Amino acid sequence: MKLFTTDVSPNCRRVEAVLHQLGLYGETDVHRLNLLAGEHQRDDLRAANPNVKLPTLVLGDINLWESNPTMIYLCDRAGAETFCPSDSRGRFEILRWMSWEVQHYNRALADIVWETVAKPGFGLGDPDPDKIEAAMGNYCRFAAVLNDHLADQDYMLGAQPTVADFAVGAYSALVLHPQSQVPLADFPNVKAWYVRLEDLPAWAKTASAPQAAAAE
Ligand SMILES: N[C@@H](CCC(=O)N[C@@H](CS)C(=O)NCC(=O)O)C(=O)O
Numbered sequence: 001m002k003l004f005t006t007d008v009s010p011n012c013r014r015v016e017a018v019l020h021q022l023g024l025y026g027e028t029d030v031h032r033l034n035l036l037a038g039e040h041q042r043d044d045l046r047a048a049n050p051n052v053k054l055p056t057l058v059l060g061d062i063n064l065w066e067s068n069p070t071m072i073y074l075c076d077r078a079g080a081e082t083f084c085p086s087d088s089r090g091r092f093e094i095l096r097w098m099s100w101e102v103q104h105y106n107r108a109l110a111d112i113v114w115e116t117v118a119k120p121g122f123g124l125g126d127p128d129p130d131k132i133e134a135a136m137g138n139y140c141r142f143a144a145v146l147n148d149h150l151a152d153q154d155y156m157l158g159a160q161p162t163v164a165d166f167a168v169g170a171y172s173a174l175v176l177h178p179q180s181q182v183p184l185a186d187f188p189n190v191k192a193w194y195v196r197l198e199d200l201p202a203w204a205k206t207a208s209a210p211q212a213a214a215a216e
Pocket residue numbers: 006009010011012035040052053054055065066067068
């Protein structure tokens with residue numbers, strides 16, 4: 001199988017982490033592309049994914065793009081029932097939190113950490129305080145939901161990590177970055193969960209150098 005991926009991308013990180021979790025990374029032909037240099041503008045990626053976006057995984061009979069369904073497909077194919085339950089209740093919980101992170105939680109977070117960590121890190125300019133403020137209200141609203149959810153459990157679905165943690169927690173390294181301006185002190189259960197996530201072997205293996213530095 002062939003993976004098109006890039007560094008410092010929460011969407012790519014979550015798929016790479018699942019490949020590690022399932023013991024499939026070693027048999028994956030990994031193409032790590034520099035987006036800023038336009039390395040993803042290539043015909044084989046365009047053929048596999050008309051959006052020309054990463055991550056994209058070529059599995060022979062199917063091209064996988066969009067990180068959340070890609071993770072679920074890989075888990076189902078590997079029969080990883082504990083990590084990605086397929087019973088109706090478990091699958092509902094996974095899909096619910098994945099929808100929620102895309103639409104609400106990580107949507108707000110992405111705007112904040114782009115301004116505070118990624119943009120300056122890539123040399124693309126200083127943070128824009130208006131854009132940070134615009135996203136902060138929504139972030140705090142949904143972080144409060146997550147903080148309550150994690151009050152009595154270590155992971156999104158209970159005592160054990162699942163694919164839902166890799167989805168909701170995908171921005172962990174950027175959030176934990178000292179420059180992130182994400183008010184984690186107000187959401188201590190969220191902060192503890194991010195730190196717990198960074199310690200999971202499959203997740204830790206996917207920290208690129210900038211991500212590892214960010215999580216320190
Ligand atoms: N919803 C997609 C997002 C994919 C995406 O936007 N990937 C970014 C990297 S994080 C990308 O490839 N950007 C390059 C471009 O849009 O040209 C997913 O979850 O996989």
